[in-house]
Amino acid sequence: MKIQQLIVFLFAVVLIDARTPKRYSELDIVMSTCTTFIGKYGTVCTSTGKRSTNWNCYCKTDAGFGTISDCLVRGFNNNTNIISKFTESCNMTESKFHAKYDKISAEFKTNGTEYAKMTTKSSSGSKTSASASKSSKSTGSSNASKSSTNAHGSNSSTSSTSSSSSKSGKGNSGTSTTETITTPLLIDYKKFTPYKDAYQMSNNNFNLSINYGSGLLGYWAGILAIAIFANMIKKMFPSLTNYLSGSISNLFRKHLFLPATFRKKKAQEFSIGVYGFFDGLIPTRLETIIVVIFVVLTGLFSALHIHHVKDNPQYATKNAELGHLIADRTGILGTFLIPLLILFGGRNNFLQWLTGWDFATFIMYHRWISRVDVLLIIVHAITFSVSDKATGKYKNRMKRDFMIWGTVSTICGGFILFSAMLFFRRKCYEVFFLIHIVLVVFFVVGGYYHLESQGYGDFMWAAIAVWAFDRVVRLGRIFFFGARKATVSIKGDDTLKIEVPKPKYWKSVAGGHAFIHFLKPTLFLQSHPFTFTTTESNDKIVLYAKIKNGITSNIAKYLSPLPGNTATIRVLVEGPYGEPSSAGRNCKNVVFVAGGNGIPGIYSECVDLAKKSKNSSIKLIWIIRHWKSLSWFTEELEYLKKTNVQSTIYVTQPQDCSGLECFEHDVSFEKKSDEKDSVESSQYSLISNIKQGLSHVEFIEGRPDISTQVEQEVKQADGAIGFVTCGHPAMVDELRFAVTSNLNVSKHRVEYHEQLSTWA
Structure with a gap:
């Protein structure tokens, strides 16, 4: 599949090169x-x-x-x-x-x-x-x-x-x-001099625009090349990273590669007030630097070598002249970026495999490239309007088909930019997603009809080729998996559990996920990412998701009045996506830290590593709020008895014993009590039964001191140690900060791997 993806990308590149925009000699x-x-x-x-x-x-x-x-x-x-x-x-x-x-x-x-x-x-x-x-x-x-x-x-x-x-x-x-x-x-x-200067400026502006557009693509090609090289080295020589634990390496990792841009917040959104309307996510420091350089380069390339020519015979006013030059420049730069942003936004992006970046990283870059691109297009539209109004051509030009389609594309781009704000994605992701697809279709189609007559239509064909391939692969995955009857149930009041029979060829990837389409009238167009976990059964996929707004809330409402809060629903499965972190390959000691509903993927990766690496020190730490949160994951926790995983569960609100009735029918816990008849209804006795049933797990009541925990683990490690995490954004950010602060505590390499996917 990766080879097919690479072929399609190369086809898109060749398609662009086949009819490159005219350069003026x-x-x-x-x-x-x-x-x-x-x-x-x-x-x-x-x-x-x-x-x-x-x-x-x-x-x-x-x-x-x-x-x-x-x-x-x-x-x-x-x-x-x-x-x-x-x-x-x-x-x-x-x-x-x-x-x-x-x-x-x-x-x-x-x-x-x-x-x-x-x-x-x-x-x-x-x-x-x-x-x-x-x-x-x-x-x-x-x-x-x-x-x-x-x-x-x-x-x-x-x-x-x-x-x-x-x-x-x-x-x-x-x-x-x-x-x-x-x-x-x-x-x-x-x-004659004003003619020479004017035509040199206007014609060479096209040449420079193409050069600068290529420069922006070259910038991203350089970033990707570095990432690919680093990823290939890590995969071919996994132990090599253990030697990169000196003061210089740790200096770069502490201040550049690992930390959040500003102190702790990376997974958590930055709030700017106004009811969260302008909230946003800021990536890691290195990713921020990459984005900032891209934005600065784009700004410079949009204005370099553009100036007023005195007595310009082409334009009656300075506004008309500069407006036209800036419009040409920004329009061409924006056109160059469109295939790239479509590629970065696809689920079946072969670059994920080459670079080792996860989907969330590519989506982050996709958003920033898209923002810059739409702003370029808006500037293009405004400056061309200023120029045309100054020359009196505006009314007649706006009647032409290519201008009408250009206007459609620009308006759609503006709505995409507005609707993709974090505020809307968090409030109604499914609605945003459907609107996003419709707007993108008109954005690309409108862009094609606007650009074709100008000699830049092949850029849109390249974007369409990349987008179409992604859709075809996704439909192919769904088709070959088939429509299956899944058992869907509510667990622990706030979690959906989905069990889907799977074909023999389908392999669950440790730490991976799949997108589920529920075949119900109001839901079949929507899909939701569910993390699957390791099971002893090879004939089904077990997936979990926290009940939030949107599709999970609708499914929960459907299940609530049904017996056992369970139903059989036919589903379509698209996947698997994702892969385990490299901690298992690089580190002798691995500490998995999960928070709440972040446990399925972490557990899956943890158990998979335990099966493959018998000599590794593997620890699993799960932080939950209430005892009832254990109810939907007891089967998996019991399986840990068969592994060498050292498990610890923190219950941060142990005094809250609500919801424990879901344990009362669990036979494995009932048998552990010698006074079953007298204490069966007692909540505290039930908690005692839970602890006895999971005697291989250490239970600690209270909130963990993550910084102290990390420091102790690093000091005790007898080799390279890696921390792998998924959970609440605040917990994930706290762990990142703690690991970054303790890089120099040990002579061994300390790694941090984040499996939290912040797509919405």
């Missing part, structure tokens, strides 16, 4: 400048299409060659590099170019001594009249024609008509006729 920019400036005075070569050059005319006809060569010689100061490229395009030698130019120049000196100047045609259609001035001496010879045309200029890169009268398009009444001049034009190049 030095000769392209020169020809665009010259033909536009020449078009101000007359038409010597007719246009062959948008942004194209009539090479046949400029290379082979006297009028075309004489006029354009004069521009190259006098307008561009006889630049040999430019002339060399021109002669290559015309399939002639430089000596032939100069001989032909000198010959035409000599003819001009004999037959004409005037610069071409502005002419007008009266509304009655009278003959063209020319105003001319005496020729002044200049470096190099030139050509002239007594034919002349409009001197007001044009934004086109080719010709203008002889009867147009102004840049705005307002002219005399009457019918205009296009006149092609058949003799070379002699033009005064004293006012």
